[in-house]
Amino acid sequence: MESTSPSTGTMINRSLEWFGDLGSFSWKVICASFTRPFEIREIVRQFDEIGSKSLPLVALAGAAIGTVLALESRSSLARFGAKSMLPAAIVYSILHEMGPIVTGLVVSGRVGAGIGAELGSMKVTEQIDAIEASAVNPYKLLAFTRILACIVVLPLLTLVTDFCGVCAGWVATALADPISFHRFIHKGFSGVSFSDFLAPTFRTSAFGLIIGLVACFQGMRTRGGTEGVGRSATSSVVLASLFVILADVILVKLILIFFP
């Protein structure tokens, strides 16, 4: 029993230290973001890296959740004689929760690992030091541009996930019980207001902030050669996914308070 208490203390200390370092890192990024040059070219490049290249993956994930929702919900609703509610259940579930959280998790996997490994590799090969030695702020060039791209791109990718999810949901529904796309959409969106769509979609910007910040932070503090790069990539994905889920819980509660 005694032997566990120091390790718990050490873990708490390490966690506090990690959050302290993250705070310091965030402050450096914030300070860097207000200085010139604004790195437009690098931001556009990151939009492509993080946004365009994640498109196929989020589209596929969206289609998968749409199909699964249609198949799973169909039997449940049929049991309660509410089969006609299926389009509304699919659309509401996707727009409200499944689309945003699946996009957040898919992007945290692909982009979190990518950023963590890329910046980690740059760190251990002294490329980040070389940028700094060239009188260029790496917090601006490497971190700010990636974080901003994540913040902007996540809601756009969520739209893609939502669209593919709804379309796949219609296909799965229509295969079992023929229904036109127009009718599916009409029934699906009949009970959905603009705020049902807006707040959940834009909460993914917070996911983007978390993914970008955690991955850049983990990457830029990499130590210990290629093994360290692997550790950074893994920890970027694990921590970003964990914080995305935690943020989702908090943001869902806040959205329910502010958009009842």
Add this chain to the structure above:
Amino acid sequence: MNNSIAEANVNGEQAAGLSGEPVVVLQDVHKSFGAQKVLDGISINVRRGETLAVLGRSGTGKSVLLKLLIGLEHLDTGSICIQGQEIAGLGLTAMNRLRIKMGFLFQNAALYDSLTVGQNVAFPLERHTKMAASERSDRVKELLQSVGMERDVDKMPSDISGGMQKRVGLARALALRPEILLLDEPTAGLDPITSREIDELVLQLQKDHDLTSIVVTHDLHSAKVIADRVALLDKGKVVKEGSFEELAESNDDFVREFFNRDS
């Protein structure tokens, strides 16, 4: 203690026949990482146009010394003046102004692996000059030509050898026409022929660009060829400083052991 070190510095500089104004002045510099003391009261002066080689065993803080000079690490106590400007506590903008005057060649060149050789050399020019694209391209060609790499402008760093990467790193370090050149192990990991080529290149560039240089190296031959003065570090302190010949003839046990290894 500090006075005696400063006196030793002056003697070393006089021995090397140098009388220019000091460009880099380190006084009683201490640096630790946690409990590990890396630099323990280093005092070194480097005069304009002079090349100082910093020798020492692995882990004696040679590379840390260079990183302190360019602001990649921060000293614990002591003072570092570059061109008369104290760098401790200097803001980022002021430090960056100073960094532009310094070129840094990293131990493994540290080329940006997502950029081509040409783009690597153009990187500082894009950031700190208002050169037109054609003018920049000409300057990149000129720099690559000076290190014998003009034919590899479109290659990726992963497609060229270690020696070639060092050459490109050198071209990048010289892009903004620095007044001070910091070289971290320029010949480490290279075969003797490539090492000699790099030494000759460094000498030529120093002559062409009238540079003040600090070279961190393990390579005694390299230090003999390119340095006006040598400082030998051990356990975070300057053990001996002077011309290469002076150190080679020293009676100090550690200096003798270090210098006799290759001879």
